[in-house]
Amino acid sequence: MTRAEGDKDEFNRFVTGLGRGVAGALFLALPMLMTMEMWYLGFYMARERLFLLLLLNIPLLILLAHRIGFEKTFSWREATRDAAIAYGIGILTSLVVLTALGLLRGGMPASELVGKVALQSVPASIGAMLGRSQLGHSEDDADTRETSYPGELLLMAAGALFLSLNIAPTDEMMVLAYKMTIWHALVVSLLSIALMHGFVYAVSFIGGHELSPQTPWWHAFVRFTLPGYVVALAISVLALWIFERLDDSSPVEIMLSVIVLGFPAALGAAAARLIL
Amino acid sequence: MTRSEQGRHRESHDPHWIEWLTGLVSALLIAGMLGWIGWEAFTREATPPDLSIVVLATEKTGAGYRVTFDIANSATTTAAAVTVLGRLTEGEKIVEENHVIFDYVAAESKSTGALLFANDPAGRRVEIRAAGYTDP
Known part of the structure; x- marks a missing residue:
């Protein structure tokens, strides 16, 4: 050539x-x-x-x-x-x-x-x-690459931010938080964590993560899923603050909206780990 | 650290201690949050919206007068479509009446707004009160 x-x-x-x-x-x-x-x-x-x-x-x-x-x-x-x-x-x-x-x-x-x-x-x-x-x-899928731990958390933050940007500006977000009781919030929060872990580890998507056979399941849960959920919640707080959804609200109301937005953010974080 | 091979990712078996530390801190944060929410769930009673209004200032604008106010909801449920009535009275006579609607006044939170009057509120009685709401 x-x-x-x-x-x-x-x-x-x-x-x-x-x-x-x-x-x-x-x-x-x-x-x-x-x-x-x-x-x-x-x-x-x-x-x-x-x-x-x-x-x-x-x-x-x-x-x-x-x-x-x-x-x-x-x-x-x-x-x-x-x-x-x-x-x-x-x-x-x-x-x-x-x-x-x-x-x-x-x-x-x-x-x-x-x-x-x-x-x-x-x-x-x-x-x-x-x-x-x-x-x-992608032609280069077969190669081996390593993602550092902070890199993995940053990828989750990117995914969480993308989904938060979709949802945080809408009024529906606030209406949901107003309609929900604290019990609903508890369920949503536990559901977010469970789905986040399930999507990445249990369901066998292409791009899913697996553990070495000798590693117990809760290792990944503590090292990746829980920090990932904290990252998703932090991104939710940031997105709500940027879109001025937190001003003058009481701590409990803020917590409710953060948990509501944390649901899509957690799924976004999990998706980022699968896709990227 | 995560190793990606043929589209699959495998978590390393002997992670750096920082991964465990991050995991532990996250677990504590989440437990703290769930604990707080759970405690609120048991102790907090649902009370219907309780709205109160505090007038902040009266200012002259280009075309009239502006009365700014705070509306607070001290109850644990949110009020929607809150209508606030403002009335300017002189003795028994109503000089001017206006209203404004707040989309939401969140539980245990406050919002600010303003009513605009054509007549000068100075020397007259300004009465601002919440006239009604819907459940969200």
Whole structure:
């Protein structure tokens, strides 16, 4: 193969990666792009919290890029490049879809326009990043790799954040917390832990985790599932705080909403361990 | 540490002590949370919404006057669609009457809102009270 052909091949692969990114952004962020509360949050949420969310998204994308990426990334420099591309795709996709749906209009103040696009760009960029691993056929599945313990927890945080972003802004979240009694919360909490452990270890999905035959089951439960649930709850607190759902509420009410949101967050964390 | 091979992941058999420490701390946190919730479940009685209002300030705005207030719910159930009535009276005569609806006032929590009047509340009596709610 000549060098020019090799470059062309490389270019084609890159463009395919971009296409998958856009597809991923659309698939995974469309529910949020079409959620009313997300449009409103775009203009009324506190700017410092939006800023924090946008900043947090950067290390998250770099971590995901290092793990899956548009290309097989070897260095952190390439991971950073891929993260920037994913963020870019997220912003452009949000801009195009919000405009197409008539949610961005000429007469709106700049802060509203920017806020709406910026908020949506976070889930869209995660979607763009996941696009490759979800939609592309991975050629390098057979290789052996090791995930460090903090890396495993961070992956769970990424999964929990993605599902929390879907659900935390909706009013249904708060209505559920108001309707539930404390007994319901206890059940939801235990259910979250059980499902989290079951999905990863008991049910034999491709990508599921297994233990060495001589390791008792509770080893993984203590080392991975319980910390994973704490991570999911912490992400729930963060998501609720960012979307201003905690202000002026009593500790018990806060705990109820955290447990309600912790349910999808825990499943997201478990899914991240299976998929990524 | 987790080893991934052919799409399957296998947890290592001899983990670093930090994994056990994290697991232990997490177990304590979760036990603490469940313990607290369980304790609340046994001790907390469900009381119907109990709403009270405190007027915070009266300010002049471009087109009239704004009376800001806090609405607190001291009970253990949440009230939905809480209607707050504001009335400006001078002696026996009602000068102006307005209302505002809060989507929710959460249990043991408070919310803030404002009523807007065209007439100056100064020198008149401002009466703000919760007029009703629905169960969420």
